[in-house]
Amino acid sequence: MxxxxxxxxxxxxxxxxxxxxxxxxxxxxxxxxIIADIETDKGGFEVEVYSDGVIDRLLVEPGGDKIPVxxxxxxxxxxxxxxxxxxxxxxxxxxxxxxxxxxxxxxHQIDLSRVSASGAGGAITLADIETxxxxxxxxxxxxxxAPPERPKASAEGLRKAIAAAMSLANxxxxxxxxxxEIDMSRALAWQEEYNRQHPISxxxxxxxxxxxxxxxxxxxxxxxxxxxxxxKPVIRPEVNIGFAVALRGxxxxxxxxxxxxxxxxxxLMSAMSDLISRTRAGKLRASxxxxxxxxxxxxxxxGVRSVFGxxxxxxxxxxxxxxxxxxxxxxxxxxxxxxxxxxxxxADHRASDGHLGARFLDTLDKLLQEPEKx
Amino acid sequence: MTEADIRTLIFEIIVQIAPEIDSADxxxxxxxxxxxxxxxxxxxxxxxxxxxxxxxxxxxxxYERLISLNDLVTYLKDRLSENKT
Amino acid sequence: MMGEQRLKTTYQEAVRSGLRxxxxxxxxxFLMGEDVGCYGGCFAASKGLLDEFGPERIRDTPLSESTFxxxxxxxxxxxxRPIVEIMTVNxxxxxxxxxxxxxxxxxxxxxxxxxxxxxxxxATGGGKQLAAQHSxxxxxxxxxxxxxKILCAATLEDARGMLWSALQDPDPVLIFEPSVxxxxxxxxxxxxxxxxxxxxxxxxxxxxxxxxxxxxCLYKCLDAADxxxxxxxxxxLIDLRVLRPLDEQxxxxxxxxxxxxxxxxxxxRSGSLAAEISARIMEQAFYNLDAPVExxxxxxxxxxxxxxxxxxxxxxxxxxxxxARRMVRG
Numbered sequence: 001m002x003x004x005x006x007x008x009x010x011x012x013x014x015x016x017x018x019x020x021x022x023x024x025x026x027x028x029x030x031x032x033x034i035i036a037d038i039e040t041d042k043g044g045f046e047v048e049v050y051s052d053g054v055i056d057r058l059l060v061e062p063g064g065d066k067i068p069v070x071x072x073x074x075x076x077x078x079x080x081x082x083x084x085x086x087x088x089x090x091x092x093x094x095x096x097x098x099x100x101x102x103x104x105x106x107x108h109q110i111d112l113s114r115v116s117a118s119g120a121g122g123a124i125t126l127a128d129i130e131t132x133x134x135x136x137x138x139x140x141x142x143x144x145x146a147p148p149e150r151p152k153a154s155a156e157g158l159r160k161a162i163a164a165a166m167s168l169a170n171x172x173x174x175x176x177x178x179x180x181e182i183d184m185s186r187a188l189a190w191q192e193e194y195n196r197q198h199p200i201s202x203x204x205x206x207x208x209x210x211x212x213x214x215x216x217x218x219x220x221x222x223x224x225x226x227x228x229x230x231x232k233p234v235i236r237p238e239v240n241i242g243f244a245v246a247l248r249g250x251x252x253x254x255x256x257x258x259x260x261x262x263x264x265x266x267x268l269m270s271a272m273s274d275l276i277s278r279t280r281a282g283k284l285r286a287s288x289x290x291x292x293x294x295x296x297x298x299x300x301x302x303g304v305r306s307v308f309g310x311x312x313x314x315x316x317x318x319x320x321x322x323x324x325x326x327x328x329x330x331x332x333x334x335x336x337x338x339x340x341x342x343x344x345x346x347a348d349h350r351a352s353d354g355h356l357g358a359r360f361l362d363t364l365d366k367l368l369q370e371p372e373k374x
Numbered sequence: 375m376t377e378a379d380i381r382t383l384i385f386e387i388i389v390q391i392a393p394e395i396d397s398a399d400x401x402x403x404x405x406x407x408x409x410x411x412x413x414x415x416x417x418x419x420x421x422x423x424x425x426x427x428x429x430x431x432x433x434x435x436x437y438e439r440l441i442s443l444n445d446l447v448t449y450l451k452d453r454l455s456e457n458k459t
Numbered sequence: 460m461m462g463e464q465r466l467k468t469t470y471q472e473a474v475r476s477g478l479r480x481x482x483x484x485x486x487x488x489f490l491m492g493e494d495v496g497c498y499g500g501c502f503a504a505s506k507g508l509l510d511e512f513g514p515e516r517i518r519d520t521p522l523s524e525s526t527f528x529x530x531x532x533x534x535x536x537x538x539x540r541p542i543v544e545i546m547t548v549n550x551x552x553x554x555x556x557x558x559x560x561x562x563x564x565x566x567x568x569x570x571x572x573x574x575x576x577x578x579x580x581x582a583t584g585g586g587k588q589l590a591a592q593h594s595x596x597x598x599x600x601x602x603x604x605x606x607x608k609i610l611c612a613a614t615l616e617d618a619r620g621m622l623w624s625a626l627q628d629p630d631p632v633l634i635f636e637p638s639v640x641x642x643x644x645x646x647x648x649x650x651x652x653x654x655x656x657x658x659x660x661x662x663x664x665x666x667x668x669x670x671x672x673x674x675x676c677l678y679k680c681l682d683a684a685d686x687x688x689x690x691x692x693x694x695x696l697i698d699l700r701v702l703r704p705l706d707e708q709x710x711x712x713x714x715x716x717x718x719x720x721x722x723x724x725x726x727x728r729s730g731s732l733a734a735e736i737s738a739r740i741m742e743q744a745f746y747n748l749d750a751p752v753e754x755x756x757x758x759x760x761x762x763x764x765x766x767x768x769x770x771x772x773x774x775x776x777x778x779x780x781x782x783a784r785r786m787v788r789g
Contacts (some may be wrong), residue, residue, distance in 0.1 A: 098748055098749040099747070099749075100718050100746060102746070118788050119749070119750065120785055120786060120788075120789040121789070123750070125749050125750070125789075127749075162780045194435065195434040196433070199425075199431070200418075200422050200431065201422045201425070203418070205414055207414070246413070247695040248392055248394060248411065270414070273415065273419070276415050276416075301407075320432060
């Protein structure tokens with residue numbers, strides 16, 4: 001029997017609300033089907049199932065309270081298992097906390113899902129709650145005792161989530177930054193020619209070339225497409241790039257474009273277009289929030305020259321693109337005006353060194369000099 | 375199609391892209407992308423939608439002429455009349 | 460008690476001193492059991508008493524635990540204050556019918572007319588290479604029986620002082636003496652006398668974890684507590700002393716403070732006294748717990764003879780330290 005759990009859509013996500021089921025017990029599902037809608041501080045998401053089978057039991061009713069990440073929401077019987085279809089039970093997966101910790105937490109309205117555990121077997125202990133109470137009084141982070149209302153994904157919630165992730169990043173990741181200027185003449189000329197030959201709906205934006213070049217550079221420098229886990233870097237098997245999408249009303253979300261290295265520019269353009277629309281419409285899939293191995297931020301639209309970003313943990317690098325603008329460019333003893341892009345890399349010094357970062361930016365530059373090969 | 379019709383169509387598309395925008399607030403002469411606070415993707419979406427609904431081609435080299443709302447309306451009107459002839 | 464004089468003595472001496480005191484204070488008191496007279500007791504606890512008090516009061520009995528325990532019950536009913544010594548708890552099983560069906564029930568069966576004011580002493584526990592028929596810790600079994608009081612003397616004070624208090628109790632009292640402790644040396648106040656037999660005793664105060672034990676395991680816990688203290692883990696150590704009725708208040712109060720309890724019991728784990736204590740903590744102090752209650756008991760095998768095997772079967776200091784450390788530090 002497989003379990004379908006409240007997914008974690010990033011290190012900063014502690015819980016979510018089950019908005020709706022899209023299946024009922026007895027429904028056949030296969031890997032990748034969207035079976036539920038959830039809502040988090042970052043907005044609404046569609047959640048896919050990761051196993052084939054038959055929905056056995058739906059354990060949690062839609063609506064209601066925030067459900068901690070990891071809570072079993074449904075069970076899925078495999079083809080060989082006999083589903084039981086028992087009536088829905090209550091079943092929040094219990095957080096491991098000692099009785100004394102639970103009691104004190106209840107008295108102080110401390111949400112156990114927000115408390116980190118230090119006890120044997122990962123249990124929350126009395127001391128953990130005492131620490132949480134101290135923090136809560138200092139920061140007033142514990143929710144008031146008023147009846148829990150369904151929190152709406154709000155700019156405020158999103159801001160908080162970003163604040164948590166970025167504070168963690170700045171606290172724990174020793175960033176180093178590199179920047180390089182890339183002559184975009186060839187890339188833009190190639191793109192212009194390409195766009196001339198295609199109807200408007202199939203045209204490319206420069207950022208698509210940048211993303212593809214980034215993806216290919218990562219296949220050659222895979223160390224930057226990695227997660228920092230338990231004190232060491234773990235290289236990601238796929239080149240999934242988180243692309244920072246600013247939301248109207250503030251905040252940003254960085255959903256992932258999957259397997260960017262294997263998409264043609266046309267496919268990438270349409271994947272990106274689709275992803276941006278869905279991000280802004282609150283129709284992202286849960287997996288799109290968790291699968292990125294690196295983040296790309298492009299702020300060129302706003303006239304920014306260079307971007308020095310904060311890495312999104314547990315990733316180990318962030319690539320920033322500024323505006324492509326005409327600047328004087330010296331080559332072979334002559335100065336000419338060229339479209340120039342400042343590309344930057346913010347990388348985790350625990351996972352890589354400047355030498356590697358420099359090789360990455362150099363590779364990116366070389367790839368962009370041969371746009372026809374992208 | 376009158377200028378007013380084109381303007382209405384533009385607003386209809388903008389509302390889909392940026393639902394919170396009040397069309398009354400959009401200045402006809404300011405930089406439209408800045409007015410709407412939309413990025414190159416959304417601007418491209420706007421152009422694609424206009425291109426499809428009006429059945430006209432908008433070549434990439436013309437993008438730089440399309441700065442304000444008025445620019446866009448005038449440009450589309452010209453393109454439409456070109457098509458008729 | 461300031462400046463009291465303290466004398467060097469042994470556990471065995473303390474027991475004898477208690478016996479002598481009782482024999483001197485109350486003419487109705489007499490001791491009977493196997494080899495208590497001429498031989499001076501199999502653990503030499505009654506050495507010299509036959510000469511001092513004569514064969515009327517220090518009585519050697521046939522090798523029949525059922526008979527002489529029954530005789531003790533009869534003597535108590537007749538107004539005497541008998542002390543019955545049974546060599547080891549293993550042998551006391553031969554007298555189980557007398558103890559459980561007669562001594563423990565008489566008051567009830569007689570409609571409250573007859574108390575059985577009897578004291579039975581016996582050795583218990585392993586550690587002396589006496590193998591599987593002389594080394595078990597079955598006091599937990601007796602602690603299951605309503606109608607009798609169960610004591611276990613771990614300290615010189617208790618070895619010396621529990622007997623007189625037990626003799627004053629109107630109902631049957633069993634005193635267990637861990638055989639491994641008889642040669643234990645220590646100091647005892649020159650004027651040591653009777654001790655109260657209703658409460659457990661706190662041997663050490665601490666805030667991190669409560670060690671609950673009795674009998675010879677008390678000393679293993681003391682050693683473990685020293686090691687733990689050096690690591691910054693402060694343990695509270697309780698000697699239960701009274702195994703029935705259990706002094707819950709003492710260990711519950713301690714658990715309220717430390718939030719963690721580790722019970723060290725030489726009995727076998729299944730259905731043990733440790734299980735009973737654990738259950739009571741769960742019932743009455745659940746919301747004070749910061750970790751599951753844990754138990755260290757003897758391996759569930761007949762007690763091995765070989766020294767290293769016997770050591771492996773009994774609770775040991777290292778295991779107590781390791782378990783306590785895990786419970787506190789995770």
